[in-house]
Amino acid sequence: MTYRELIEKAYEAMEFAYTPYSHFKVGAALLTESGKVYTGCNIEIASFGATNCAERTALFKAVSEGEHHFKAIAVVSSSRDFTYPCGICRQAIVEFGKDIDIIVAKEYDYEVYKIDDLLPKSFTSIDIKY
Ligand code: THU
Numbered sequence: 001m002t003y004r005e006l007i008e009k010a011y012e013a014m015e016f017a018y019t020p021y022s023h024f025k026v027g028a029a030l031l032t033e034s035g036k037v038y039t040g041c042n043i044e045i046a047s048f049g050a051t052n053c054a055e056r057t058a059l060f061k062a063v064s065e066g067e068h069h070f071k072a073i074a075v076v077s078s079s080r081d082f083t084y085p086c087g088i089c090r091q092a093i094v095e096f097g098k099d100i101d102i103i104v105a106k107e108y109d110y111e112v113y114k115i116d117d118l119l120p121k122s123f124t125s126i127d128i129k130y
Contacts, residue, residue: 003072003101006029006031006037006103009074010028010076014027014041014078015027017041017054018042024077025041027054028041028053028054029074030055030059031070031071031072034069036067038058038061038062039061040061043057053085053088055073055092055093059073059093059096069097072101075103075105080106082111090118094122094124102115102117
């Protein structure tokens with residue numbers, strides 16, 4: 001699976017975005033270490049705080065099927081600009097490691113980051129002292 005192919009999967013998932021309020025569509029495709037892909041879209045709820053981002057939809061689908069080891073996540077949106085993961089999604093991504101490639105894409109271009117670029121000095125499990 002190339003990163004271009006992963007981006008294409010994210011665009012396919014974006015088609016399912018449920019966005020009656022913002023009309024802003026986001027798609028994500030998460031590649032596991034074993035080569036499986038889990039996709040996600042944003043899902044908006046009338047009580048806005050219950051809305052779920054595309055990245056977390058993909059991540060939660062994967063984790064709910066036993067996956068914990070990820071290689072990359074591609075994120076695309078209906079915007080002409082890059083869409084970077086929101087703060088909550090950054091926190092959810094770092095939960096599963098700092099080596100995941102975060103691919104932020106638009107139609108003919110993409111950028112690749114590590115979570116330390118997007119969420120420096122993060123709070124993770126090693127900071128929880130019992
Ligand atoms: N959204 C995502 O799906 N991912 C992000 O990282 C940024 C924001 C969604 C949530 C909401 O449905 C819409 O974009 C506008 O905030």
